[in-house]
Amino acid sequence: MSLTDIAITGLGAISASGKNIPETLLSFSSGKRNGGPVTFFKTDLLYPVFQIQNFNPPKSDTMRSLNLAIAAASEAITDAGLINGFGNLRVGICLGTTVASQLNDTDFYQQYRTYGQAPMNSVERFLKSNLAQALGEFLKIRPRFCTTIVNACSSGTDAIGVGLSWLRNDYCDLVIAGGADELNRVPLDGFGALSVVSKSLCTPFDRNRTGLNLGEGAGIIVLEKSTLARDRGKNPKLFLNGYGLAADAYHLTAPRPDGSGLEQALVQAFKEAGISPKDVAFVNAHGTATKDNDLVEGKVLARVFGPEIKFISTKGFTGHTLGAAGGLEAVFSCLGLRDGWIPASAGFLNFDPEIGIAPVNQKTEINGNYAVSTSLAFGGNNSALIISKHPALI
Amino acid sequence: MYIAGMGIVFNRGRGLANLEKALIEGWVMPEVAYRVPAEAITDKQVLKEARRADTFTKMATLAAFDALIDSGIPENSKQKLGIILATAFGPHVTTFNFLDDILTYGDSGVSPTLFSHSVHNAATSYIALNLQTRGPTLTMTQFADSFHQALILAESWLQEKRCDYILVGSVDQVGKVMEYICNQKLKVALDGKIKPFNFSKTPECVPGEGAAFFLVTNNLKYNKYCAISALPQNNQKEADLCILDSDGMCGNEELYQKISNTRLTSYAPIFGSLLTLSSFSCLAAAIILKNQKLYASPIKDNPHNLNILTKNETFLIHKINCLRYNCYQEGLVIQLQKGDA
Numbered sequence: 001m002s003l004t005d006i007a008i009t010g011l012g013a014i015s016a017s018g019k020n021i022p023e024t025l026l027s028f029s030s031g032k033r034n035g036g037p038v039t040f041f042k043t044d045l046l047y048p049v050f051q052i053q054n055f056n057p058p059k060s061d062t063m064r065s066l067n068l069a070i071a072a073a074s075e076a077i078t079d080a081g082l083i084n085g086f087g088n089l090r091v092g093i094c095l096g097t098t099v100a101s102q103l104n105d106t107d108f109y110q111q112y113r114t115y116g117q118a119p120m121n122s123v124e125r126f127l128k129s130n131l132a133q134a135l136g137e138f139l140k141i142r143p144r145f146c147t148t149i150v151n152a153c154s155s156g157t158d159a160i161g162v163g164l165s166w167l168r169n170d171y172c173d174l175v176i177a178g179g180a181d182e183l184n185r186v187p188l189d190g191f192g193a194l195s196v197v198s199k200s201l202c203t204p205f206d207r208n209r210t211g212l213n214l215g216e217g218a219g220i221i222v223l224e225k226s227t228l229a230r231d232r233g234k235n236p237k238l239f240l241n242g243y244g245l246a247a248d249a250y251h252l253t254a255p256r257p258d259g260s261g262l263e264q265a266l267v268q269a270f271k272e273a274g275i276s277p278k279d280v281a282f283v284n285a286h287g288t289a290t291k292d293n294d295l296v297e298g299k300v301l302a303r304v305f306g307p308e309i310k311f312i313s314t315k316g317f318t319g320h321t322l323g324a325a326g327g328l329e330a331v332f333s334c335l336g337l338r339d340g341w342i343p344a345s346a347g348f349l350n351f352d353p354e355i356g357i358a359p360v361n362q363k364t365e366i367n368g369n370y371a372v373s374t375s376l377a378f379g380g381n382n383s384a385l386i387i388s389k390h391p392a393l394i
Numbered sequence: 395m396y397i398a399g400m401g402i403v404f405n406r407g408r409g410l411a412n413l414e415k416a417l418i419e420g421w422v423m424p425e426v427a428y429r430v431p432a433e434a435i436t437d438k439q440v441l442k443e444a445r446r447a448d449t450f451t452k453m454a455t456l457a458a459f460d461a462l463i464d465s466g467i468p469e470n471s472k473q474k475l476g477i478i479l480a481t482a483f484g485p486h487v488t489t490f491n492f493l494d495d496i497l498t499y500g501d502s503g504v505s506p507t508l509f510s511h512s513v514h515n516a517a518t519s520y521i522a523l524n525l526q527t528r529g530p531t532l533t534m535t536q537f538a539d540s541f542h543q544a545l546i547l548a549e550s551w552l553q554e555k556r557c558d559y560i561l562v563g564s565v566d567q568v569g570k571v572m573e574y575i576c577n578q579k580l581k582v583a584l585d586g587k588i589k590p591f592n593f594s595k596t597p598e599c600v601p602g603e604g605a606a607f608f609l610v611t612n613n614l615k616y617n618k619y620c621a622i623s624a625l626p627q628n629n630q631k632e633a634d635l636c637i638l639d640s641d642g643m644c645g646n647e648e649l650y651q652k653i654s655n656t657r658l659t660s661y662a663p664i665f666g667s668l669l670t671l672s673s674f675s676c677l678a679a680a681i682i683l684k685n686q687k688l689y690a691s692p693i694k695d696n697p698h699n700l701n702i703l704t705k706n707e708t709f710l711i712h713k714i715n716c717l718r719y720n721c722y723q724e725g726l727v728i729q730l731q732k733g734d735a
């Protein structure tokens with residue numbers, strides 16, 4: 001398998017950092033963080049969140065997560081030069097989410113609970129919003145390969161991994177993959193009950209970190225066979241080389257303390273990509289700013305990559321966007337390679353000796369051809385993607 | 395891809411013996427919906443780690459465990475074992491219980507345990523924990539063809555050698571709220587009978603729940619039942635028998651009239667109506683191929699005079715198609731074939 005087999009030809013992202021990639025990069029460059037109080041729904045909880053402000057949904061009467069997916073997918077498809085449609089291409093769609101998969105409308109349930117009946121509007125909305133299916137309908141295609149991944153916080157990463165499998169097995173010519181999730185009262189209350197949410201803006205990998213902030217967004221990439229991309233006049237510069245997925249089999253919410261699940265996922269990804277840790281220019285870590293995640297993940301990064309590895313968590317800019325996180329972070333990894341820089345790991349100030357390594361704390365130049373994006377999920381899923389650029393092709 | 399082991403939890407209980415018994419017995423009047431009896435999910439040993447888990451997780455854990463035991467694959471194979479779970483609605487009962495908590499106790503008074511279990515992939519997490527497997531695990535959700543997609547991914551992972559064995563299955567539940575939604579959105583059969591051969595424009599359904607798991611592998615040595623493969627949409631290859639998933643969940647069933655198979659049946663009236671019914675139909679198909687025995691259609695209403703199975707009998711049978719027309723009116727076929735296909 002050649003390292004330039006599967007190209008990444010389109011990128012799209014929307015989060016509190018920006019409603020598209022150029023806006024996001026401005027925020028990253030300036031270090032601007034757009035966290036603040038929840039305004040989308042009533043809640044007793046005072047945790048800051050990363051809401052997307054002034055978002056005009058492209059589609060009415062549908063879940064916000066789908067609209068976020070449409071926004072990011074539209075940017076990615078335009079970037080890939082496919083704005084006029086897909087012609088006879090065999091297209092696949094694989095998206096990750098958490099909120100959009102749940103019928104968790106509080107108003108609906110309150111009415112049902114009180115009166116024994118409730119209007120079906122929110123049920124209709126839910127049934128029309130299975131992300132992958134609904135994105136296909138929006139794009140006016142009905143792919144044979146179309147599924148929504150619900151692997152909690154690694155959903156977006158795993159959706160991209162599934163897309164890679166489809167392409168390698170020649171099921172599709174092109175895959176739209178990534179993740180999307182909206183801010184919602186259910187996960188805010190749930191994570192709050194688990195005592196993993198911070199009352200201030202999150203500080204991933206910081207010694208004094210106190211937990212995560214929730215966010216919302218969508219990160220989508222267009223994957224296709226490089227030969228196809230070249231045939232249609234695109235000159236791909238970014239590639240997806242490896243994917244690893246491994247289970248902790250330890251606990252429903254806490255990561256395995258020795259990090260062996262994440263390490264196994266990384267080993268698999270390296271093997272697929274045919275590279276070793278020393279080839280990696282930087283890592284976009286999961287970095288939620290919870291005590292457990294950052295400790296486990298940080299130690300694994302130190303063990304696998306060595307103390308000099310450059311790594312960041314972009315959750316200081318976006319919040320933890322749950323099912324969207326893996327998609328967004330894949331996009332951000334691509335941007336880092338493409339543009340030759342990564343932002344400061346927003347929120348980080350104090351080295352944690354228990355972790356032993358620290359993320360970059362200023363905008364940092366990147367020299368190197370490989371990036372890794374890691375995700376650790378509720379339920380003990382661990383995923384890793386390896387992305388590359390090839391300077392000879394730039 | 396071969397089926398090495400199977401496991402089921404459904405309204406008649408747990409295990410393949412109960413499935414065979416149900417296939418022989420035929421239709422039984424449901425209590426409103428086809429629900430899993432409480433005694434079917436009370437295995438203290440297998441569910442030790444999942445004792446605080448919800449019904450959704452318990453069904454999944456037991457069916458997956460049984461499929462692994464049924465397969466007889468060696469203990470050290472678990473390191474190369476993956477898990478793929480398909481669901482249409484996920485653990486919605488737990489989600490609604492969590493909403494109950496929010497409404498009763500406020501945002502800061504909710505149960506963290508309920509929240510943790512309301513996440514769709516909690517079940518696969520428990521399966522991995524129970525079996526102590528460290529391979530890839532993935533949960534997917536779809537309304538149109540979730541089990542179909544799960545099988546495709548399983549084939550893909552085995553081809554790539556991402557793992558050597560995969561527990562692939564589906565789980566869905568029907569709680570009180572979902573029962574209400576079904577009554578609002580679908581035509582629920584007042585007599586408790588799904589009539590799969592009526593091919594009506596407005597078919598009737600009876601909601602069902604359960605978990606069905608297969609342990610699959612490309613290793614022919616473990617071909618205990620048959621080969622299994624998800625075919626491209628609207629591709630109905632020849633088969634000795636076609637099992638229909640016409641269960642009233644996907645609207646207009648007139649397209650089923652296009653079927654040209656000589657022999658037809660449907661076991662939807664045993665399992666109930668589920669968007670993931672295909673997995674249960676495939677279990678029945680695998681049992682038929684293993685036993686070389688046909689089981690009568692549980693409901694024999696046959697207004698179109700089709701060649702439906704009307705009795706239980708020994709029969710030489712090689713290939714079975716499980717067919718579902720989904721909400722896009724696409725014909726999804728999963729083919730099961732005896733021998734080293």
